[in-house]
Amino acid sequence: MNRSSSRSGGANLPALRHHNASLVLDLLRVAGEQGISRLELAERTGLTPQAVSKITARLRAEGLAAEAGRRASTGGKPRTVLRLVPDAGYAVGLHLDRDELSAVLVDLAGTPVATRTTPLDLGAPAREVLTTAAHAVQRVRADAPRTADRPVLGVGAALPGPLDHRSGVLHRVTGFPGWNGYPLRDALAERTGMPVVVDKDTNAAALGLALRERTGVDFAYLHLGTGLGAGLVLGGALHRGTRTGAGEFGHQTLQLDGPPCGCGGRGCIEALCLAAAARGDIAEAARVLGAGAANLVGLLDIDRVILGGRTVAADEDAYVRGVREVIEERARREGAAAPVPVTVVGGGDRPVAEGAAQLVLAPLFGRAGEGGDQEESGRAERTGRGRRGEEGPDDEREGAGAG
Amino acid sequence: MNRSSSRSGGANLPALRHHNASLVLDLLRVAGEQGISRLELAERTGLTPQAVSKITARLRAEGLAAEAGRRASTGGKPRTVLRLVPDAGYAVGLHLDRDELSAVLVDLAGTPVATRTTPLDLGAPAREVLTTAAHAVQRVRADAPRTADRPVLGVGAALPGPLDHRSGVLHRVTGFPGWNGYPLRDALAERTGMPVVVDKDTNAAALGLALRERTGVDFAYLHLGTGLGAGLVLGGALHRGTRTGAGEFGHQTLQLDGPPCGCGGRGCIEALCLAAAARGDIAEAARVLGAGAANLVGLLDIDRVILGGRTVAADEDAYVRGVREVIEERARREGAAAPVPVTVVGGGDRPVAEGAAQLVLAPLFGRAGEGGDQEESGRAERTGRGRRGEEGPDDEREGAGAG
DNA sequence: GCACTTCGGCAACAGCGTTGCTTAAGTGGT
DNA sequence: ACCACTTAAGCAACGCTGTTGCCGAAGTGC
Structure with a gap:
């Protein structure tokens, strides 16, 4: 299985x-x-x-x-x-970015039926941010009145910083130390009254993209926005790593003893790439990104590279062309049959919010990913429940019992 | 499951x-x-x-x-x-290296009971190499007469070059173009009369190490010998990638526009690392290796880094120290709780041969890895077999029916 | 209009893990 | 020496899974 x-x-x-x-x-x-x-x-x-x-x-x-x-x-x-039946259930996706909050309501098929975007200061006190988020959830539900009597299965929240996906606790959102150790999942669950799943923004986006593909396709989603990160789908499932830290793509060393990076290291790909982009040299930025992507392709033998994020969205063609060139050159050198395709996902940051919603839906389709259940309970161990049916309303499977 | x-x-x-x-x-x-x-x-x-x-x-x-x-x-x-019961079954592991052939017979527990090492010219005609390999299989079996009446489940063969693990066909063993497209698995199966599984040397070694750990531990095995490669164990299973090409660690770019590498690229970690080692600067070689390892740790969020291979074996302490230093420095920068441990696997190349044997045994323990079955058949689809027992000797499960 | 093909449900079945209970095999108090 | 208690492990009955064998439903083509 x-x-x-x-x-x-x-x-x-x-x-x-x-x-x-x-x-x-x-x-x-x-x-x-x-x-x-x-x-x-x-x-x-x-x-x-x-x-x-x-x-x-x-x-x-x-x-x-x-x-x-x-x-x-x-x-x-x-x-x-x-x-x-797409409207048998819905899920809310939240994207808490550094300066913006996006909320989306999607149906079981993953189709968005309502969207909201609000300014957000992720540096504000937790209480404030939570209020904004809870509000956005309610408004996006209200925007789709047809779904009022349909079950909403939960809320998926995606945000930039490192965090623990299993416990739903944030570690240190880069640039906003106030979130250190904050139990976002439980706090948001209490505010909204719904189950909540949290994950890194890049993971959410990658999951959303993975669900569009058939099982078994491995790919990397490279997100270039205010930072540079990656979401990895391996063996058809999201690879989060042991501590939800996988996808730390931006601070890989690409130039030994290169220019210093904000992280304290030197020659990090993020620093090189963003510096080039900042001075308007998109071609160089794309070349650097391509070198990192090629490293990834070789290391993991993936099937596809997908680019996204605001910076990429600003000049999609140039980035795709630049990355593709590096990968194709390397494939040529190695005599590979066909180079790994490079594509771009449209819509800037929207894939993140939609992917966040999929954090809730994916388990229904057996696509939970390696991290396993977020609730620490074991799911189907020891069936329990002595008699048949009867006995209480939560007897239906999955919580999606929209009969 | x-x-x-x-x-x-x-x-x-x-x-x-x-x-x-x-x-x-x-x-x-x-x-x-x-x-x-x-x-x-x-x-x-x-x-x-x-x-x-x-x-x-x-x-x-x-x-x-x-x-x-x-x-x-x-x-x-x-x-x-x-x-x-360890002697309920055995498996043979072969390590076809560029200049040497190692064969080992292991029991179900993975314990070696016989070993042989012979010189080998991997550049010789296939016929010759196959004869040497088949001979080694026979001799290693003969070395353990106690196991003569016990079933040997198959032969696992590990070798350096890129290859297709599923079909058992070699692509282009680096430096030995004569092997291009050679169907090693089928040829060796015919010679030995046993089922054969082939895989990359680094994958075999990683699998062998993975079986020593409990399920769920993710790690990377970095093999520094005549070349530099990696074996990845993710989610407790060997990650081979779509085309068995995962673990191409040596030709990742670590220095943009750096010195040229034999592969045609520039600034590859293998070139940098081996150049330093060649001029006796082990500390620099270890530092370079450490930078690549740190990239890997960040990207995949693994639990452990294991070093091996002949070059490492020549100066284990220096390599472990150098790699550990880079990883610990980075962990410090990121405020991680504990840095990922770095260890070394002893015995030079021996882990490869033992791991090769595990290619055969792993499926028994549900540890087949993502590549799936090597035989193209589906295993447990459509039970078939109308009546009970009776009917033929291969009715026992697993082929390990040592009743 | 009839023979043929293909889809899909009904009924009986084998075999999986589960539940309820009994037997086996120890410890510790009196 | 005996007995109450605890823990381990097997026996029997059971519910439920997918499977097999069969038959009605719903089309095509001569």
Whole structure:
């Protein structure tokens, strides 16, 4: 199976059921409006058609999937097309940037249905920032009144600094030491009354992009804004590292004994790249970025490099061209069949907020990533619950019981 | 569950059973001679004690596990200790280096029981190299006559160049273009009559080291010999990348526009490091290596750095000290709680051969890594096999049926 | 209009881990 | 020496998973 139950590892029947259901749900999500047939699901998962029938029947009963037309016949009964029901649940994504707060409400398919952007001073007292954030959550929900009676599964919050994804505690948001050790997750959960997941901005963006791809595609998302960071998707899952610190791309040494960097080191790629950009030498900035990207490609053997962030958005073509050139030159040297493609993600910082929302949704689709559950509980260990149904409202699976 | 059934992802009851059995077997392996009790296994896996009892009963029936004494009582019936039966199966590991061939026979626990080293010219015709390799396999088996009636599960072969781990085809062994496109796996399988797995030398070494650790520890193995490469263990599994190319550590740019490297690039860490080592400036070589290691630590947020290879072995202390210094300085700058430990693996190149053997054994313990099965078949999809038992000798699970 | 093909649900089934209970095998007090 | 208590581990029954065998549903093509 995948990494979702990684901590203890033992799997029982509920875990099996959950795993397969997530898998099918994920395929439905990726299929999008076009849908996918039962038999195709069976092929893709390796399960028998009958098993897929049972699983999709459960998903339909829960309101997460629905039949939607049929395909052309190939000489027999035509295949029935199944689709994810996007409005079976929603999630809020927050992007707390240094000077701006973006909030977005997305449905299960990841489509944004409401967006808000407000100025924000991340250096202000925590209380103030939290109020602004909680407000933004409420307003973005109010902006989509059609969804008022639909369950909102939680809030995902993305921000720049190093933090502990598991506990939801910030470490030291670069430039704003006041946040040191602040338990953002719990504080925001109390304010909003919803489950909260926090993560680094680059991780959130990378996760959002990963969900657009099919499973198994490895890529790096390089975010060049006020700083330079990376989000890594390896083995189809977000790689956060042991302390949620992975993606510290900006302070890799690219020039031994080079010019000093604000971090105290010398020759960091961030310093080189931003200095070039500041003096208007975009081509040099792109070349430097490309060298770092090429290092990454070689080191991790990834399939794709995606650029984003405000600075890149200001001159997309130049950055893509420059990075691509370095990577292609290196591929040529090594005799590789085809160089790794370099693309850019549009919309400046918007992917971060959308990805933040996906922090909440991803577990539904078995795409939680290596960090595992944010709640310290074990998920499907020891089924518990003696009797059948009856007994309380939270008996439904997943919290997405929008039946 | 883990990454073993990653391709299609669907899981059925046999897959579940296999997964849990592998998990238990892995815990038994890690526990070593000291053993582990059923209840401890239950705690670690999250399964119920009764489930563990059933699983261990099956493993005992297959000859893979055995009872071995009991622990001290804590006021009740004392816990029975279970142990892996190391001689239930063996594997051969081959290290085809540029000038030397090492072969090793290890048991299920990973303990070497026989070793052979021969000169080898990797530039010789394939036929010749294969003959030498096949000979080494036979001789290492003959060296351990006690194991003559025990099943040998296969041969793992590790070599320097880039290659495709899935198909077992070499790409271009650096410096020996004659191997381009050579299907080493199939050729060696035919010669030895055993299943063969091939992988890069650094990957093999990293895998061997990973199996010594508990699951979940991420680390990088940096191998400095005639070249400089890395093996990455992420999320507890070997990270090979999409094309088995991950770990291309030596040709990362560490000095923009620096001195030219044999690869055609400039300022590659390998060139800088080996140049310093060649002129006897070990401290500088270690500092350069440390800069690359620090980049890696920041980028992937790993738990440990392990150094190895002939060049390192020649002056272990100096390298460890130099690398550690760079990493500790950076940790200090970033205010990290504790710097990532740097250690060295003894024995020069021996870890590569032992790791190569683990390429064969790892799947038994659910530690196959992201690359997935080398045989293109899907493992546990569609159970097949209509009736029970009967029907043929290869009915036993795993091929390790040493009942 | 009928034979054929293909899809998908119903019913019976094997096998997984779980639950409830019993037996095994120790410790410690009297 | 005995008995109450504690802890470990197996037996039997069970619920639920995906699987198999079969049959009705819904199309195509001669």
